[in-house]
Amino acid sequence: MTSLIRNTPTRYGWITILLHWTVGVLFIAQLALGIVMTKLSSQRTAFELIQLHKSLGFLLLGVVVLRLGWRLTSMMPELPAGTGRLERLVAPIAHFALYALQLALPLTGWALVSVSVLEIPSMPFGLFVMPNLPFGSSEAAENFWTATHAYLAYVGMALIGVHVLAALHHHFWRRDSVLVRMISPSRRCDGRKSE
Template sequence: MLRNSDHGFGTVTIVLHWTIALLILGLMLIGFVMRRTEIDPALQFSLYQWHKSFGFTALGAALVRAIWWLVERSPRPVPGLRPLEHVAARETHRILITLGFLTPLAGWAVASASTLNIPSFYFNIIVIPHLPLPQSDSSEAFWAFTHALLAYAMLALVVIHAAAALYHQFIRGDAVLMRMLRAGSRPSHAEAADLREAMKPLPGGNDP
């Protein structure tokens, strides 16, 4: 099932979710390694180019994810999810989607504002043009700080998001995590019971 249903996420949402998650974690890892001063300069340059290439990929995926999130319906909350938990989960998703777009965009700004004016080779296929930003040390420093701040904020939210999913899976025992692992999930026993209860005829409803 490609699209979301009332009881679970569709294949498109799941693929986008895990693709962006892997890209974020990979970008964080490359980002930490490439800034180490003791590595070979040639390797460092390659890592920067890989970081930018995957960053542009993450930017495109985040844009698609944001559009899909706006036009696609969301499944109903799992039974037993308190209103505050539902609001927190919804707002966390919104912030993650926003950060998933803004963080690589800020990285693009770093490359654009750098006085080194190094081209951004997208997997050695095409050159991504710079953003129309002034190139100066102060501008590069500002965007580098912004990029790092957004990246750390997103990493913190990802950790909280993952911890909450594991909590729901192993402590609460509900279907929050399974919804993002299996497309077209059927309603849980609790959801099915709620549906059956809602479909019961009212007392005396069939009386003439």
């Protein structure tokens, strides 16, 4: 059982898999919530969704930090043998961009609530008051961080789309183990095409 927890040269372990899908679900939920809460006419509902968005953002930041720590201290499975040179070059860049966005989006959101002139305290899930980042509040700063947060969200949507398409390409077109090994460590992950 312990052999299924950690990564090996051919597959991901349960910790990597659970962190990957937790971050993925939170990230996509945050993008959807961010769009919905800005389109609502009801200020009360919008306020409640903004508070949920902030709570999930702090949770996402914590899980991403855990994921990065695990990534830096764990071996990563090798790409399947048939992977081309260009893909071997692009894959790490794309993953770096995804990690960077997973950190940047919650951090810019935290910066946004820290500089907001409304000065509404952030209370993740109503449990405690999250201190603001040490930035001065002003309308100009709020506009800057709002725009930055929004643009990064659109970049995040595009990167997630590319990531999903790449995984589906590997699974259905290349028929290799790239997607399967991120679902379960007990699945066949030897990198060979199925017969």
